[in-house]
Amino acid sequence: MAVSGSSGGSVKARVLLQQCLHARLQVRPPEEDCEAQWLEMNRGMVIYVCFFKGATEDIVPKMVNTLLNMKLSETDSGTYTSVLDLPGSVLVIPQATLGGRPKGKRMQYHGNIDKDDGQKLYTSFVAHCEKELSLATKCSEAGTEVKHGTYGNRQVLKLDTNGPYTHLMEF
Amino acid sequence: MAVSGSSGGSVKARVLLQQCLHARLQVRPPEEDCEAQWLEMNRGMVIYVCFFKGATEDIVPKMVNTLLNMKLSETDSGTYTSVLDLPGSVLVIPQATLGGRPKGKRMQYHGNIDKDDGQKLYTSFVAHCEKELSLATKCSEAGTEVKHGTYGNRQVLKLDTNGPYTHLMEF
Numbered sequence: 005m006a007v008s009g010s011s012g013g014s015v016k017a018r019v020l021l022q023q024c025l026h027a028r029l030q031v032r033p034p035e036e037d038c039e040a041q042w043l044e045m046n047r048g049m050v051i052y053v054c055f056f057k058g059a060t061e062d063i064v065p066k067m068v069n070t071l072l073n074m075k076l077s078e079t080d081s082g083t084y085t086s087v088l089d090l091p092g093s094v095l096v097i098p099q100a101t102l103g104g105r106p107k108g109k110r111m112q113y114h115g116n117i118d119k120d121d122g123q124k125l126y127t128s129f130v131a132h133c134e135k136e137l138s139l140a141t142k143c144s145e146a147g148t149e150v151k152h153g154t155y156g157n158r159q160v161l162k163l164d165t166n167g168p169y170t171h172l173m174e175f
Numbered sequence: 176m177a178v179s180g181s182s183g184g185s186v187k188a189r190v191l192l193q194q195c196l197h198a199r200l201q202v203r204p205p206e207e208d209c210e211a212q213w214l215e216m217n218r219g220m221v222i223y224v225c226f227f228k229g230a231t232e233d234i235v236p237k238m239v240n241t242l243l244n245m246k247l248s249e250t251d252s253g254t255y256t257s258v259l260d261l262p263g264s265v266l267v268i269p270q271a272t273l274g275g276r277p278k279g280k281r282m283q284y285h286g287n288i289d290k291d292d293g294q295k296l297y298t299s300f301v302a303h304c305e306k307e308l309s310l311a312t313k314c315s316e317a318g319t320e321v322k323h324g325t326y327g328n329r330q331v332l333k334l335d336t337n338g339p340y341t342h343l344m345e346f
Contacts, residue, residue, distance in 0.1 A: 020191070020341060052341055075280050086280065104342050109246050109257065111342060158338040167329040170191060170223055171275050171282060172343065 016059035017067060017125075017175045018102045020052040021076060022168040027095050029153050030160035040160075045151045048092030049077060050163065051133075054102035055117040055125045064125060067175050068132040072140075076171060091142035096130050096152040097159050098122075123155045187230035188238060188296075188346045189273045191223040192247060193339040198266050200324050201331035211331075216322045219263030220248060221334065222304075225273035226288040226296045235296060238346050239303040243311075247342060262313035267301050267323040268330050269293075294326045 025047055032041035051071060077090040087094060100122070104111030117125070133150045137143040153159045196218055203212035222242060248261040258265060271293070275282030288296070304321045308314040324330045 018343070020343075052339075070277070073280050074277065074282070076282065084281075099339070099341050101340050101342050106241070106245065106344060109244050110255075111245070111247065159336075161334075161336045161339055163332075163334045163336075165330075165332045165334075168223075168270070168332055169272050170270050171272050172189070172191075173277060 015174045016056050016063050018054045018056070019067070019071060019173045019175070020099070020102060021071065021074070021171045021173065022050045022052075022163070022165065023077060024048060024050050024095070024163055024165050024168075026164040028162040029095060029097065029151070030158070031154050033158065033160075043151045045093045045095045045149065048090070048094055048148065049087040050095045050097060052097045052099035052102060053126065053129060054098075054100050055122050056103055056115050057117050059117055059121070059125055061125065061128055063175055064128045064132055068129060068136055070175075071173065072133065072136050074171075074173075076169060078166070078169070088136065088140040088143055091140065091146045091148045093148040094133050094137065094150045096126075096133060096150065097161065098126050098153055098155045099159065119156065126155045186345045187227050187234050189225045189227070190238070190242060190344045190346070191270070191273060192242065192245070192342045192344065193221045193223075193334070193336065194248060195219060195221050195266070195334055195336050195339075197335040199333040200266060200268065200322070201329070202325050204329065204331075214322045216264045216266045216320065219261070219265055219319060220258040221266045221268060223268045223270035223273060224297065224300060225270050226293050227274055227286050228288050230288055230292075230296055232296065232299055234346055235299045235303055239300060239307055241346075242344065243304065243307050245342075245344075247340065249337070249340070259307065259311040259314055262311065262317045262319045264319040265304050265308065265321045267297075267304060267321065268332065269297050269324055269326045270330065290327065297326045 028042050034040040073086045075084045077087045103116040130152045199213050205211040244257045246255045248258045274287040301323045
């Protein structure tokens with residue numbers, strides 16, 4: 005994995021992690037006859053993900069394995085463990101804006117992957133998260149879940165944290 | 176300003192921006208005789224900031240000027256303008272974890288500035304934000320404000336967004 009600043013132009017994905025106690029994410033906007041639809045998750049990790057041009061399917065399993073095993077989740081005793089061992093839930097949010105580069109007073113997104121390829125990788129990313137949680141005994145026993153936003157939509161998010169403990173990772 | 180991936184080892188500060196409708200941030204933890212103290216802010220921008228070793232006071236005015244003038248705040252008509260022109264409030268949150276680099280399954284923070292220097296730069300950063308908002312006519316007229324977390328403490332945050340629209344900037 006690469007870290008910002010050390011990776012030259014070869015970054016294929018940028019991920020932001022925040023720890024959360026409870027989150028609500030709108031997955032369908034309100035329409036005339038229909039209220040907005042929301043998902044909820046409890047304690048766990050929010051993963052904002054952005055893929056860059058050149059990202060391919062083969063990076064996804066390693067990304068997911070790395071992210072879900074990083075010891076960034078605070079236990080009740082104040083130590084840090086992985087979200088799989090907490091055990092916690094995972095909320096995946098597509099966040100193409102993370103790929104922005106400033107040009108004057110605006111952001112440009114020329115390095116971002118195109119939408120169709122991004123959608124495929126995002127879907128694969130979510131599927132790999134689901135697989136890892138299903139294989140993690142503590143997660144299965146506790147019934148923790150993977151939730152995720154809908155690619156290409158506005159991610160209306162309400163987030164409660166005990167400290168977001170925000171981390172950036174690049175792959 | 177530098178952008179992640181193009182800056183070699185010369186990054187002095189990393190900033191994360193999220194747009195918010197309402198936020199609550201704990202600025203004093205609960206104690207035996209005393210409830211936790213919180214601040215609140217309404218519509219505007221959350222700025223998570225982390226300084227690296229080698230960061231000096233001279234980067235702060237430029238950072239603040241750049242960040243507050245980036246057109247990342249959504250207007251009621253769906254276009255994007257700066258937080259100064261929205262006009263919106265600003266919530267500054269110290270977030271040293273943004274400087275983490277993965278080493279195995281843990282994060283290391285060897286590149287982060289030491290705590291005393293970081294506190295000085297953070298204080299200066301907040302003061303420059305206050306100055307810019309006070310000079311911005313729209314902000315003064317609307318009474319928008321700069322709020323900020325307390326350096327070195329846990330940043331217990333509750334954030335409501337209409338889409339966080341998360342951006343990363345490095346300086």
